[in-house]
Amino acid sequence: MELRSNAWQTTAAFFSKYGIYFAFVLLAGILAITSPPFRTLSNVENILQQVSVNGIIAMGMTLVIITAGIDLSVGSVLALSAVVATSFAHPDEHLLIVPVAIGILVGLACGTVNGVLIAKKRLAPFIVTLGMMTVARGVALVYTSGRPVINLSDPYNEIGGGSFADIPFPAMIFFAVILLGIFILHFTRFGRHVYAVGGNELAAKVSGVNTDRVLIGVYALTGALAGLAGIVLSSRIMSGPPATGVGYELDAIAAVVIGGTSLSGGVGSIAGTIVGVLIIGVMNNGLDLLNVSSYWQQIVKGVIIVLAVLLDKKAKQ
Amino acid sequence: MALNGVQLKVARGEVHALLGENGAGKSTLMKILSGLVQKDGGEIYLDENQVEIKSPKAALDLGISMIHQELNPVRAMTVSENIFLGKEPCFRFTNVVNRRKQRELTRALFGEMDVSINPDKKMSDLLVAEMQLVEIVKAVSYNARIIIMDEPTSAITGREVEKLFAIIRSLKSKGIAIIYISHKMDEIFRISDTITVLRDGQYVETRPAKELDRDTLVKLMVGRKISELFPKVKSEKGEVAFEVEGLTKHGLFENISFKVRKGEVFGLAGLMGAGRTEVMETVFGLRRADAGKIKINGREVRLQSPAAAIRHRLALITEDRQMKGLNLKASVRDNITLSNLKSFSRFGQVLQFQRENQAADAEMEKLRIKARNRGQIVKTLSGGNQQKVVLAKWLLNNPEIIILDEPTRGIDIGAKAEIYKIIAQLAEQGRTIIMISSELEEIMGLCDRVVVLYHGKVSAEFGRHAFSQETIIKAAMGTN
Numbered sequence: 001m002e003l004r005s006n007a008w009q010t011t012a013a014f015f016s017k018y019g020i021y022f023a024f025v026l027l028a029g030i031l032a033i034t035s036p037p038f039r040t041l042s043n044v045e046n047i048l049q050q051v052s053v054n055g056i057i058a059m060g061m062t063l064v065i066i067t068a069g070i071d072l073s074v075g076s077v078l079a080l081s082a083v084v085a086t087s088f089a090h091p092d093e094h095l096l097i098v099p100v101a102i103g104i105l106v107g108l109a110c111g112t113v114n115g116v117l118i119a120k121k122r123l124a125p126f127i128v129t130l131g132m133m134t135v136a137r138g139v140a141l142v143y144t145s146g147r148p149v150i151n152l153s154d155p156y157n158e159i160g161g162g163s164f165a166d167i168p169f170p171a172m173i174f175f176a177v178i179l180l181g182i183f184i185l186h187f188t189r190f191g192r193h194v195y196a197v198g199g200n201e202l203a204a205k206v207s208g209v210n211t212d213r214v215l216i217g218v219y220a221l222t223g224a225l226a227g228l229a230g231i232v233l234s235s236r237i238m239s240g241p242p243a244t245g246v247g248y249e250l251d252a253i254a255a256v257v258i259g260g261t262s263l264s265g266g267v268g269s270i271a272g273t274i275v276g277v278l279i280i281g282v283m284n285n286g287l288d289l290l291n292v293s294s295y296w297q298q299i300v301k302g303v304i305i306v307l308a309v310l311l312d313k314k315a316k317q
Numbered sequence: 318m319a320l321n322g323v324q325l326k327v328a329r330g331e332v333h334a335l336l337g338e339n340g341a342g343k344s345t346l347m348k349i350l351s352g353l354v355q356k357d358g359g360e361i362y363l364d365e366n367q368v369e370i371k372s373p374k375a376a377l378d379l380g381i382s383m384i385h386q387e388l389n390p391v392r393a394m395t396v397s398e399n400i401f402l403g404k405e406p407c408f409r410f411t412n413v414v415n416r417r418k419q420r421e422l423t424r425a426l427f428g429e430m431d432v433s434i435n436p437d438k439k440m441s442d443l444l445v446a447e448m449q450l451v452e453i454v455k456a457v458s459y460n461a462r463i464i465i466m467d468e469p470t471s472a473i474t475g476r477e478v479e480k481l482f483a484i485i486r487s488l489k490s491k492g493i494a495i496i497y498i499s500h501k502m503d504e505i506f507r508i509s510d511t512i513t514v515l516r517d518g519q520y521v522e523t524r525p526a527k528e529l530d531r532d533t534l535v536k537l538m539v540g541r542k543i544s545e546l547f548p549k550v551k552s553e554k555g556e557v558a559f560e561v562e563g564l565t566k567h568g569l570f571e572n573i574s575f576k577v578r579k580g581e582v583f584g585l586a587g588l589m590g591a592g593r594t595e596v597m598e599t600v601f602g603l604r605r606a607d608a609g610k611i612k613i614n615g616r617e618v619r620l621q622s623p624a625a626a627i628r629h630r631l632a633l634i635t636e637d638r639q640m641k642g643l644n645l646k647a648s649v650r651d652n653i654t655l656s657n658l659k660s661f662s663r664f665g666q667v668l669q670f671q672r673e674n675q676a677a678d679a680e681m682e683k684l685r686i687k688a689r690n691r692g693q694i695v696k697t698l699s700g701g702n703q704q705k706v707v708l709a710k711w712l713l714n715n716p717e718i719i720i721l722d723e724p725t726r727g728i729d730i731g732a733k734a735e736i737y738k739i740i741a742q743l744a745e746q747g748r749t750i751i752m753i754s755s756e757l758e759e760i761m762g763l764c765d766r767v768v769v770l771y772h773g774k775v776s777a778e779f780g781r782h783a784f785s786q787e788t789i790i791k792a793a794m795g796t797n
Binding site for chain 2: 187188189190192193195196198199200202203204205206207208209210265266267
């Protein structure tokens with residue numbers, strides 16, 4: 001009796017910790033069985049390329065949400081970075097490094113503004129980033145007069161379109177960002193401070209943590225990553241459209257939350273977010289392959305997001 | 318198993334104190350009675366009828382209501398809205414709240430219990446003590462026959478406690494039974510008729526309060542004799558290590574001056590709201606002073622942030638460990654090393670887990686923190702162990718000047734004794750201890766010297782030989 005209840009508890013604890021990983025394996029398994037094109041190598045490449053943009057943004061979003069914050073501006077910042085970067089990426093104008101650096105810097109600047117307003121002026125992250133979402137989108141439209149930036153150099157287009165040893169460059173960039181995220185969040189003092197601020201900001205402050213710096217750092221990093229995602233996206237579609245990235249913040253937030261990071265802060269992991277990103281990506285891809293109409297896809301996606309979080313919550317009780 | 322074979326018999330119109338260390342099972346028992354937790358076995362009888370309490374609503378319907386230790390009012394609503402939450406008086410045949418009637422009913426309840434709070438005030442504008450009174454009125458308003466009070470005086474002092482006791486007596490006279498949970502011995506002896514002691518989830522004994530004295534009670538609770546709760550502090554008093562001169566923050570405190578020597582245990586007494594916590598938070602850089610100086614080892618310093626205070630080897634063990642002391646969602650290790658991470662990092666950033674783990678383990682052992690391992694989430698620890706985690710965090714910094722704000726609030730006697738021992742050891746190591754406490758016993762048992770604050774001003778200073786319970790109370794009430 002005693003033994004059985006222990007075994008049950010252990011199993012329950014195991015599932016509550018790794019449930020989301022099983023959910024992913026299950027989802028991928030079902031799709032692999034039902035859809036022959038899903039299980040091809042080229043489709044795996046395809047998925048990796050598709051998830052990379054959301055993945056890069058979601059890494060930053062994970063840190064933001066662990067601090068009990070939110071960043072709604074990432075989609076617009078992505079678009080602004082994309083149009084500014086591509087405007088420096090016409091053929092035979094600059095070295096490749098110039099548009100890349102400028103794109104990331106634009107994102108970094110937007111994120112820093114978010115962070116400073118949130119940390120120093122004590123404004124709600126929701127409000128600040130909602131404002132930035134609108135402003136960045138507006139600036140992107142003004143900067144381009146509403147028209148996409150076209151005629152980009154071949155090296156720039158390689159970033160999103162090229163591959164090495166069958167691995168698409170965007171997937172490699174995503175992978176590098178994952179490593180960076182794991183390093184920052186789980187192996188540095190800054191990462192520990194991110195958890196401390198999200199778990200109890202006041203206690204962190206009393207313990208001597210410079211909470212303002214942590215918050216600014218987190219939003220700045222997220223902005224820079226949105227900038228990087230803007231470069232990857234614009235190079236993949238070979239243009240810099242000012243209207244792109246609408247709703248991307250919601251995909252990123254969904255991935256983070258599916259991955260078990262708590263919106264109330266202090267709890268979460270990069271590994272969880274990776275699985276969240278993959279679940280969303282595999283779902284989109286699989287439903288496409290199964291010829292599910294995009295209208296139905298939205299319904300399925302919404303249900304799965306809520307279901308994932310519901311299961312996670314159940315498991316944790 | 319949190320509770321095993323426990324019995325409790327409460328008579329009508331009696332105050333029945335429930336005692337035991339943290340983790341003894343008091344809360345679990347009360348949660349079962351108030352319907353928050355379901356029992357695995359046993360029976361509950363009310364007026365000789367067996368009853369099942371399946372939900373908090375069922376408990377209320379049976380006339381059992383509970384006042385929780387952590388007050389949880391809806392702060393944005395008014396006093397009367399809070400009292401009638403879920404049972405608002407409505408106009409007939411409608412669902413529209415009759416605010417006037419609600420207000421009148423509140424006034425009537427307040428009148429009955431001699432409470433003078435404006436029913437239209439926002440809950441968030443009340444003092445903690447007033448919120449406590451509102452909670453009591455609310456509990457009574459359910460026509461309760463049994464009221465469970467969990468540490469009702471943990472947030473109030475002096476006059477308000479008297480008021481609470483007056484209310485309890487009038488409830489008694491109406492035949493209402495009170496189950497009273499508290500760690501404060503003097504209160505228990507003053508107010509209770511019968512005492513039941515639990516230990517480790519087991520029933521120990523029930524006896525009339527008159528037949529018990531402190532020592533016997535402690536022995537029953539702890540299961541071993543604490544011949545001396547307070548250790549003798551055998552420390553050498555050295556140079557003045559810490560000095561505050563004319564510290565002022567308008568509206569909070571004025572012209573506060575005191576000196577503390579190395580190896581001294583210095584007490585800061587006073588009623589709640591006298592400004593004790595505010596003075597120490599200012600010293601620690603959490604607030605900006607309007608005037609005054611702070612000197613450490615004779616040199617004037619400016620402490621504009623907690624980080625600066627920590628660099629000057631100060632530590633602040635805050636009054637409210639859950640609000641300001643701990644990250645409840647993080648592990649024991651992550652809490653212990655938080656303010657000292659730099660010394661476990663390469664290049665100031667890259668964490669060295671092995672060294673960090675060793676340090677956390679060492680502190681856990683030194684302070685005898687009862688946790689499964691360093692990875693246990695702090696939220697799941699008992700209050701005493703949580704407080705030890707806060708202490709461990711600060712001791713890891715090897716501070717010279719240690720400020721403890723109500724270091725034993727809400728923790729049981731066993732853990733208290735351990736904390737007193739740690740404080741004595743720290744003083745013996747030549748550190749400077751400043752302790753804020755509302756418990757006079759604690760001040761008198763440990764401190765070499767005490768300064769009493771009243772309304773933000775120093776009202777008296779006593780050396781160890783000169784203070785008594787009476788003189789300190791008088792100074793704290795401003796009647797010296």
